[in-house]
Amino acid sequence: MSQMIGEGLGNYMGQFLEYDEKNNVNFLRSFMRIKVLLDVRKPLLRSKKIIKPDGELKVIMKYERLGPFC
Secondary structure, rough: HHHHHHHHHHHOOEEEEEEHHHOOOOOOOOOOOOEEEEEOOOOOOOOEEEEEEEEEEEEEEOOOOOOOOO
16 A cells, blocks of 8 residues: 555556545555546546456545536
């Protein structure tokens, strides 16, 4: 849950803007908060599998503060 991983995920989703460092203060947290600029003409992404040398990781994406859609 480092900033480098957050930037990579943000650039995969759209354009990475900001990583929330205050979110990782507690070691019990199991999520990362990033700010991404999305193209509203493309569908939202729901999940992604990342294959690492030591195993597979599944990332579930949730969205906050989405504007109204037409």
